[in-house]
Amino acid sequence: MMFSTHCLLCAGSPHPASLSVHLHCDHASECKPVLDLMPQLLQCFQACAGCDYQCTFCPTVYNLPATGQEDSEQVETRALLAQIHLQHHCPVVLQTGILLFYGCNGSSNHHPGGEQGTAGHSERHGAAPPRTKRRRKGGKEGQEGDDCSKGKP
Numbered sequence: 001m002m003f004s005t006h007c008l009l010c011a012g013s014p015h016p017a018s019l020s021v022h023l024h025c026d027h028a029s030e031c032k033p034v035l036d037l038m039p040q041l042l043q044c045f046q047a048c049a050g051c052d053y054q055c056t057f058c059p060t061v062y063n064l065p066a067t068g069q070e071d072s073e074q075v076e077t078r079a080l081l082a083q084i085h086l087q088h089h090c091p092v093v094l095q096t097g098i099l100l101f102y103g104c105n106g107s108s109n110h111h112p113g114g115e116q117g118t119a120g121h122s123e124r125h126g127a128a129p130p131r132t133k134r135r136r137k138g139g140k141e142g143q144e145g146d147d148c149s150k151g152k153p
């Protein structure tokens with residue numbers, strides 16, 4: 001998975017195990033607002049996580065496989081370790097957050113008043129693009145309502 005091998009912000013490809021450290025250190029300011037999304041992200045990723053010793057999303061192994069002999073306290077500890085990985089160390093969770101955050105808020109690389117000469121795109125055509133209305137599904141066209149035709153052999 002690309003999120004675990006490549007940095008979305010600089011296209012670098014550190015080792016998956018050090019990718020989250022790279023993100024937190026080299027892109028600290030970009031990561032900061034994303035951390036606000038973490039509770040929601042965590043919920044989604046935890047719901048999809050397959051096991052409690054290896055991350056389902058990146059190749060990190062953070063525990064030994066369960067033996068089935070664990071008491072409730074150990075089970076809890078294992079779950080906590082899995083949560084800590086997703087929350088703090090998993091590059092896939094963090095990069096998903098980055099994609100969601102910056103994808104929704106648009107690029108932060110606006111150049112306000114930078115080059116006013118490049119007016120190519122600012123020229124507005126008179127008509128605003130029509131909003132695409134939701135296509136009416138028009139009912140099921142196959143069923144015209146006259147059930148009489150059903151009787152055909």
Ligand SMILES: [Zn+2]
Binds near residue numbers: 009011012022026027
């Ligand atoms: Zn990077």
Ligand SMILES: [Zn+2]
Binds near residue numbers: 055056058089091
């Ligand atoms: Zn992971």
